Amino acid sequence: MFYPKTPFYGKALLLENEVLKANSTALSRLLPWLCQTPRITTYRINTLRISVADYKAQLQAKLRSQYGQKAPNVYGLDELPEMLCIAPLDVAAEDLPVDDHLKQVIVDTSCGAALLRGAHIFAPGVLAMESNTQLQELVNVYADLPGKCKRGTATRYVCDEKIFLGVGQVQMQRHQLYKNNEKEESSPTGIAVRMQRNISGVPTLGDLSDANGLLQNLPSIVCVRVLGPQPGERILDMCAAPGNKTTHMAELMGDVGTIVALDNSANRLRAMQSKLANYSCIETHQFDATKAWHAAGNGPSSGPPPFASDSFDRILLDAPCSGLGNRPQLCSNVKQAKVLQSYPHIQRNLMAQAVPLLRPGGILVYSTCTITEAECEQLVAWTLRKFPQLRLMDATPKLGAPGLPLHPELSAEQCALLQRFGPSAENRVPNLDTVGFFIAKFQKASELR
Structure with missing residues (x-):
């Protein structure tokens, strides 16, 4: 196992050696960065419902009520006018001492990562709470890195590989979290511990998402801006869940046109419906996007999938991926090399469907929330070899860094057209701290059918 040190905590990332070997230079170079928490919180504003200025005033009022004069700054970026950023608190991690007299709550690593990004702790994430802990x-x-804490443990969990995350205030007691009677209601929901402060310095606001604004990672907002959807167009979102990019497209289109959102999971589609309900231009289909092209069809198709060739003006292929750009990675010991190597195969299959579905002159954006070259730059190189009718376009607005060098498959000029979010000094916006993400923009030549 490999244990990189970080500014916030020590043994924070567990990765098996074969995973490192499978991902070449990118992953090994970025491990320390992956352990750290992105400190900027971003909300995408639904400008069809509220002005950015009004939403900003609401955010500032919320922050002032919680932090008073120490409330963090709320600001925007010219390149993304529908987005607001919340700066981190002006508190260093080492300024948060551990009071050993307090009782302890143990959470799993997934919950711990969300906590460090400003979330509160919901009931399912609580692994253990000491006896007699009061409201x-x-x-x-603490986060349980090795995953050995038994759910419902009532005594103090002793483990050298648990890490301190912050201080919270109890909202649910043990008897509410761990029901002994099987006939009682199913697992509880709601906030179990409301965080007061965390070691990352990210404001502990929870998720303030509503119909007016959505908590969303900055690169995901950039991704839809790169696609550039226009009113009246017909657009395909090949892997739409959870629907955040889908609704962003609808807002940029003024809810005029058609967005066809596909996902092969009925459960994921059901979870999206409340988010999509206020948009008339979105239609959803439970369908495997690797079968979305009907090769025998002719002309544009307005029916259900599969679709005929040249059916869409723009296509977003936000592909299934290894997700290794998600930060912080408190514990990532489940993705074996064999699993990681399976993703490029899926991504190629999806790309092979997307290209014929795109009309000549149309725009295709490929994106992933990972950092491996195999799923990013190498996938782009394969696409350009396989489909000569595609050419790379500049993935603007450009807030991230260029693609990684990939000689001889991609030239320096081609890498400059790509956009990669990571720990690079070449990011276009100073101090930009985001999850790992990759964006490539293609255009289909008009003269090739």
Whole structure:
């Protein structure tokens, strides 16, 4: 196992050696960065419902009520006018001492990562809570890195590989979290511990998403801006769940046109419906996007999938991926080399469907929330070899860094057209701190059918 040190905590990332070997230079170079928490919080504003200025005033009021004069700054970026950023608190991690007299709550690593990004702790994420912990009591919150803490543990969990995340206030007691009677209601929901402060310095706001604004990673907002959807167009979102990019497209189109959103999971589609309900231009289909092209069809298709060739003005292929750009990675020991190597195969299959579905002159954006060259630059190189009718376009607005060098498959000029979010000094916006992400923009030549 490999244990890189980070500014916030020590043994924070567990990765098996074969995973490192499978991903060449990119992953090994970025491991320390992956352990750290992106400190900027971003909300995408639904400008069809509210002005950015009004939403900003609401955010500022919320922050002032919680932090008073120490409230973090709220600001925007010219390149993404529908987005607002919340700066981190002006508190260093080492300024948060551990009070050993407080009782402890243990959470799993997934919950811990969300906590460090400003979330509160919901009931399913609580692995253990000490006996006699009272409502409103302050507790130390730790993440269980090795995953050995038994759910419902009532005594203090002793482990050298648990890490301190912050201090919270109890909202649910043990008897609410861990029901002994099988006939009782299913697992509880709701906030179990409301965080007061965390070691990352990200404001502990929870998720303020509603119909007016959505908590969303900055690169995902950039991705839809790169696609550039226009009112009246017919657009395909090949892998739409959870629907955040889908609704962003609808907003940029003024809810005029057609967005066809595909996902092969009925459960994911159901989860999207409340988010999509306020948009008339979105139609959803449970369908495997690797079968979306009907090769025998002719002309544009307005029916259900599969679709005829040249059916869409723009296509977003936000592909299934290894997700290794998600930060912080508190514990990532489940993705074996064999699993990681399977993603490029899926991504190629999806790309092979997308290209014939795109009309001549149309725009195709490929994106992933990962950092491996195999799923990013190498996938782009394969696409250009396989489909000569495609050419790379500049993925603007450009807030991230260029693609990684990939000689001889991609030239330096081609890499400059790509956009990669990572720990690079070449990011166009100073101090940009985001999840890992990759964006490539293609145009289909008009003269080739």
